[in-house]
Amino acid sequence: MSENSKIEWTDHTFNPWEGCQKVGPGCDHCYAEARNARFSGGMAANWGQGAPRRRTSEANWKQPLRWNAQPYVECMACRWRGERRECAVVQNPAGFDAPVDQACVCPRCGEPTIQEARQRVFCASLADVFDNAVPDAWRADLFDLIWKTPHLDWLLLTKRIGNVGQVITRALELAGRGINTPWPWSNVWLGATIVNQEEANRDIPKLLITPARVRFLSMEPLLGPVDLERPMPGPDLDQGSGAKICQPWMIQSGINWVIVGGESGHGARPMHPEWARSLRDQCAAAGVPFLFKQWGEWTPGENVERHAGIVKTADWFGGEWMVGESDLASDGGHIDDEPDLYRVGKKEAGRHLDGRTHDEFPEAR
Template structure:
């Protein structure tokens, strides 16, 4: 549950516990539920399901990454980025608060890692942060998922009030257009991506072009992860190619990842 990651925008994933419940349309085809509940039977998903803490061996992995972080930075040019948590939500109401205390103690200890904490529950962040948070930990980036404009408007309004060295939006799975406001606070980073897996819902190419244009207009780092499936890829949807042909041209991420022939993979300046 803690490992080198195949997710393009991080270097490791760490899951302090497993289990969650669905809160909005972006959760409908949850990969974590499909894997941990339906496939492996590790936990029962939902409001009345359990949250399972991962092993002590797993909890030691960030300490190992932290010990190697300086060498990692010399090789890769950036601090190791840890996505926490890909199979749960740190700010889930159903999680034992002592587990969260243990997690933030680990985060403080592993100060050479940048922890990317992504939630669908930004309304819970303030009351669940540790008492010494103040202006934010220097190694924690706070993010929220926004699959459409409704969720962006609601969740960003809450996240932007929380002090954090980096605040980011995960526009994945993209289920509708999202535009950034022309005034007020903006995220430092925006990740976009289409839904993958069986019954994946379509991501429209223009949504991606528009949000990347907004990011460039307002100085927000943009990271387009993937189209999710080739039926959403511009080569198929707009140019009429077969998925097989599109795959030969664009093999970035699931369903390809090029936007107008360009790989958009920007990161925010954490300094």
């Protein structure tokens, strides 16, 4: 339930409880619901209205305390991240600029370019922290744990951004520190899931008026084009001026990070390359870190290795996807940029957007 995560934008995943309810199109093919059903005899026992949420074990709840106690580092050469004790310690090489006689060597690339780093914890991958069906006492315990782990940056991602303010207030009251506890906490990053323009218009304004040291968007699965520069409605946004969402016009009023990804798993829907490119370019223009997580099941031809066989294809036409098939054997295994996308599976689709990876992160505040 908690682990060194394979998710590209976090170091650990922590699930204080399991269970949720679908609230939008991004939930249609929920991997967490499918997992819950697999471990519950074929029916998702902790999913849906009225279903009980399941709190995880005490041993699981102790994991973040262990992470917090371990010094964490990052290699500036290859971007490996891990516990400092995983690095070899050698005499400081000649010419290496360091204030000490010893240097830590990266276990991946062997370079002595190790620096201290803060660990990122995604909470929660199998639930929603701000789900109304979760007992307030459980959330109070979670915020108490966050308070006790100041060396961890907690990434709280939600599809219920409108619940956050009142839920945090209740949690802090129950946790014993009262409503006068200084908020936002420096180790809490607050994120909203956005899959299309409708959700952007509805939920980004709610995120912007919620106090947080770091605000981010998880745009996965991306199901349509999204214009983050479109003026958003609401008198609470920059005194009603309609300032651009991605523009860093005020640290406390902007989006600090954007994650984009396509859908994976059974029934995965395609993500058009232009949707991802547009968000990349919007972020670059605004100086906002951009992370491209994955293509998912579908990818453009430039990312497909030469092979023969019949694969599904997808073309965006008239505002909807037209799905067909292509026999690559008839073209000698050649892949070109038509049609828009090929379904080759998450692993082969990879993470390259226009020939490169995008792994930008915001600074911890």
